[in-house]
Amino acid sequence: MRPIRLALVPGEPAGVGPELCVRLAQRPREYELVVFADPRSLRAAADALSLPIALVAPGHTAGVAGELAVVEVANATVPAFGTPDPGNAAAVIGALRLAAEGCLRGDFDGLVTGPVHKATINEGGIAYTGTTELLARQAGRDVVMMLANDIVRVALVTTHLPLRAVPDAVTPQAVERTLRITHAALRRDFGIADPVIAVLGLNPHAGEAGHLGGEEIEVIEPVLAALRGEGMQLAGPLPADTAFLPSKLHGFDAVVAMYHDQGLPVLKYSGFEHAVNLTLGLPYPRVAVDHGTALDLAGRGLADPSSLIAAAHTCARIAALRSRRAAGPQ
Structure with a gap:
């Protein structure tokens, strides 16, 4: 069986999501990870944390520590840490939709999501109550x-x-x-x-x-x-x-x-x-962090990556279990 392939969406670019993705990238992993994000936000987070990061095209990494495969979803601006820009709302939602579409097509085995800032998305002109509700509507599932x-x-x-x-x-x-x-x-x-x-x-x-x-x-x-x-x-x-x-x-x-x-x-x-x-x-496993954007911690290297690490590992485990069951008796 091929390695489990997960789509990852950092969430609000002014929050801790990008730096948590950079921290996750430092760890060796048995699954492939493809991030839907603006590479500029990921590089800014890596620079702020003084961590190495190599951003590569999808298919050019298999979970190597220090690398992230990226599908570019450009933000309108690269916001300052801790200061969300409503102009980026479309990119934040667009990244979620694109990643989820990839899961629905079978390109990815699961979706991992970081924290979004609901108020900023609504201020950007997009009616938004939560990612759970967004994904449910997109998939047409209860x-x-x-x-x-x-x-x-x-x-x-x-x-x-x-x-x-x-x-x-x-x-x-x-x-x-x-x-x-x-x-x-x-x-x-x-x-x-x-x-x-x-x-x-x-x-x-x-x-x-x-x-x-x-x-x-x-x-x-x-x-x-x-x-x-x-x-x-x-x-x-x-x-x-x-x-x-x-x-x-x-x-x-x-x-x-x-x-x-x-x-x-x-x-x-x-x-x-x-x-x-x-x-x-959902037709695919989706696992998210259990915390918010922590705008006051963004860019300071103080955010705890434990929840994102747990989310990625949980999603990979569920995806692997589903894949084994779909394959049937070996």
Whole structure:
């Protein structure tokens, strides 16, 4: 089998994304890496960090330390570190789209993405809520956002919504879709034959038998009962304040939270530096860093590359597993 080939998009050129890519390039790797970016931003980051970098055409490197294969996506400007330019919004989004198109064509086995600056993209005239949503629309797939580290995997029923909009978005269809996609991904991408999933309630104490809200009884429990009837192992709905106790987490392969800030603070507290963001349900694996653009650190050599390193290795591992399965028995 040929080496796994990953597309990499640094994200906001004024943030830490380019320098994290340069740091990743210093490490030997068993997969090929092709960066969709402006070479000027990568060179500026390498110069700021005093690190060597050789930018080569795709196909001229197989994971050699200190080299990066580049597909040029030119920015309107080379921004100063820490100062995003809305004029670069089209290039940032264009790089994501081009890399994802390559994955959809089969040119790449997976996509790794760095942090983007949502406000700057919107200021540049592009309506943007998140890369997860962008990739889902492009692929025409229902997807689920999952964040994971070595301690816990957390998938979300709702993602980037105002808190007052969450209850209306927690529908039977949304809960079922999230559980089906998460269950399938745990089997396909993590190699867990019969995953056990913890499902959180929406309300404090999981609704306290209806005294603190009815969503658990009216929305969540009927979905869990139906899917259990199909053979899924689902625990819940569980109170979110105790579901993450280590003694309970030990028995779960993933936790499904109803909204963004219900599950992710625990995950980030338990291991922020090595956490990654996965988009489940795409035709290809997509793994992103679990942090923002860190504009205040850009160009100073202080940004921790651990999350990008973990994202690349996770994406390569999932891609290799999918490739072996597609090839069938040897």
